[in-house]
Amino acid sequence: EDKVVQSPLSLVVHEGDTVTLNCSYEVTNFRSLLWYKQEKKAPTFLFMLTSSGIEKKSGRLSSILDKKELFSILNITATQTGDSAVYLCAVAPNFGNEKLTFGTGTRLTIIP
Amino acid sequence: GAGVSQSPSNKVTEKGKDVELRCDPISGHTALYWYRQSLGQGLEFLIYFQGNSAPDKSGLPSDRFSAERTGGSVSTLTIQRTQQEDSAVYLCASSLLSGAKYFGPGTRLLVL
Numbered sequence: 001e002d003k004v005v006q007s008p009l010s011l012v013v014h015e016g017d018t019v020t021l022n023c024s025y026e027v028t029n030f031r032s033l034l035w036y037k038q039e040k041k042a043p044t045f046l047f048m049l050t051s052s053g054i055e056k057k058s059g060r061l062s063s064i065l066d067k068k069e070l071f072s073i074l075n076i077t078a079t080q081t082g083d084s085a086v087y088l089c090a091v092a093p094n095f096g097n098e099k100l101t102f103g104t105g106t107r108l109t110i111i112p
Numbered sequence: 113g114a115g116v117s118q119s120p121s122n123k124v125t126e127k128g129k130d131v132e133l134r135c136d137p138i139s140g141h142t143a144l145y146w147y148r149q150s151l152g153q154g155l156e157f158l159i160y161f162q163g164n165s166a167p168d169k170s171g172l173p174s175d176r177f178s179a180e181r182t183g184g185s186v187s188t189l190t191i192q193r194t195q196q197e198d199s200a201v202y203l204c205a206s207s208l209l210s211g212a213k214y215f216g217p218g219t220r221l222l223v224l
Contacts, residue, residue: 032210034212041217042203042217044215090155092210098210099160101157
């Protein structure tokens, strides 16, 4: 059974801190890994990673994938209160099989 | 449209009643997905439509659940004879083939 594990389950930091969120996976087939931010109901797409070692960056957020060790990290620098959310990691299997397997998420709380 | 839209945003129903949830994907997206998220849980795959291919229904939890996608665009998820354990947020997503999945705002279903 495909499995995606995120850690930590929750994290509380002060505004301005840097955080690293982890996602490891054990899946039969792997094509890409996706990160989402979920504040209320709708997960908002952040990154899709398909190749090892290539960092994707968007403002204060960045992510990288290690396909040998089967994990990805999401970094957020200079955190702001608006970064408070649940961050979800998901893995997509083969091309043509688009059923995402999600982790249960990391709940990030930024204290002003 | 600019994003995935879903209706209704909230639905309260009595146990045993049927409900229909609607999803309007991003224009041009060929793939459409339904997920559900129970309180404190990760996203659970329900069903996936890709173009004119037969849908992947492997995530539907019982035969009370069904979905259709008319004209390759709008989709309706139907839950018959609702049970209290069906209470969850039902999320729809769409994508281009094998692209990033963009989620709608979800429908929060409460079965009393």
